[in-house]
Amino acid sequence: MTGQGRGQGRDWAEAFLEMMSVERAAAANTLTAYTRDLADAAGFLAGRGRDLADAAAEDIEAYFAALGARGLAPATAARRRAALRQLYRFVLGEGWRPDDPSRRVEAPRRGRSLPKVLSRDEVDRLIAAAAARDGAQGLRLACMVELAYASGLRISELTGLTLAALARDPAYLMVKGKGGKERLAPLNLAARAAVKTYLEVRPGFLPKGDAANPWLFASRGRTRRLTPRRVAQLLDEAAADAGIDPARVSPHVLRHAFATHLLEGGADLRVVQTLLGHADIGTTQIYTHVASERLAEVMSAKHPLSRKR
Numbered sequence: 001m002t003g004q005g006r007g008q009g010r011d012w013a014e015a016f017l018e019m020m021s022v023e024r025a026a027a028a029n030t031l032t033a034y035t036r037d038l039a040d041a042a043g044f045l046a047g048r049g050r051d052l053a054d055a056a057a058e059d060i061e062a063y064f065a066a067l068g069a070r071g072l073a074p075a076t077a078a079r080r081r082a083a084l085r086q087l088y089r090f091v092l093g094e095g096w097r098p099d100d101p102s103r104r105v106e107a108p109r110r111g112r113s114l115p116k117v118l119s120r121d122e123v124d125r126l127i128a129a130a131a132a133r134d135g136a137q138g139l140r141l142a143c144m145v146e147l148a149y150a151s152g153l154r155i156s157e158l159t160g161l162t163l164a165a166l167a168r169d170p171a172y173l174m175v176k177g178k179g180g181k182e183r184l185a186p187l188n189l190a191a192r193a194a195v196k197t198y199l200e201v202r203p204g205f206l207p208k209g210d211a212a213n214p215w216l217f218a219s220r221g222r223t224r225r226l227t228p229r230r231v232a233q234l235l236d237e238a239a240a241d242a243g244i245d246p247a248r249v250s251p252h253v254l255r256h257a258f259a260t261h262l263l264e265g266g267a268d269l270r271v272v273q274t275l276l277g278h279a280d281i282g283t284t285q286i287y288t289h290v291a292s293e294r295l296a297e298v299m300s301a302k303h304p305l306s307r308k309r
Contacts, residue, residue: 008280011178017034022228037083118256123261128242140201146195157177163215170187173187228251235251258275260287
């Protein structure tokens with residue numbers, strides 16, 4: 001297994017844990033336990049020359065059998081099996097693998113689910129609905145949506161932005177992603193305008209006596225900045241206002257939209273990989289499939305020769 005392959009498995013595990021935290025509001029103890037469980041599975045698979053990303057059904061079966069032979073408490077072994085099954089259900093739903101090795105799927109699943117993605121029109125409606133919220137709250141939410149969509153930021157990267165990073169109207173952000181790796185993230189004119197407008201009202205969000213708060217999206221909470229969970233709640237509210245099912249909207253979905261819309265517009269896959277901060281291009285390639293499927297749907301629905309006469 002190459003270093004790149006192992007990196008893909010880590011990417012999937014991190015995305016799964018982020019989803020559990022933001023979209024399912026998993027408790028901190030649960031996330032800590034699942035992190036250990038997935039690391040345990042990854043270590044076992046590495047001993048077989050495999051990774052979470054390319055494990056076969058036989059590898060997962062061997063891991064489950066090994067859990068029983070290690071003398072673990074029944075509850076611990078059951079949780080580790082559950083963590084791995086949930087990871088692969090998530091990966092299957094995102095379209096990153098065509099099968100679920102934890103369920104011994106014998107053949108690639110037909111009609112596999114693709115990553116949730118919003119159309120350009122839906123993103124526009126979401127931004128408009130966010131901006132339409134009352135006063136400063138709306139300006140802040142619109143700024144968050146614009147930044148996430150313009151730059152493909154992970155939710156942890158978005159909430160971790162500092163005021164200093166955007167104070168001088170940069171065309172690019174220097175983002176510190178997973179493993180402390182830095183990458184450049186672009187800012188389009190709409191995002192830069194949204195930041196400027198938000199900065200005018202940002203002082204109203206500062207905790208009393210905290211004028212030196214370093215975070216772009218400051219909060220009066222204990223962490224002094226908006227949490228991923230709160231951002232997800234605000235997005236749900238904006239989605240409902242925009243007439244979009246909130247279940248289809250999350251910070252991670254905005255990242256999907258960023259990548260898919262770039263590829264639909266003709267961007268090179270390697271460029272998208274760099275912008276997303278993916279260690280393995282295999283993780284990025286799913287968006288090629290998403291973009292192709294979406295274009296095929298448009299052609300089928302809109303092209304005159306595709307319509308039944």
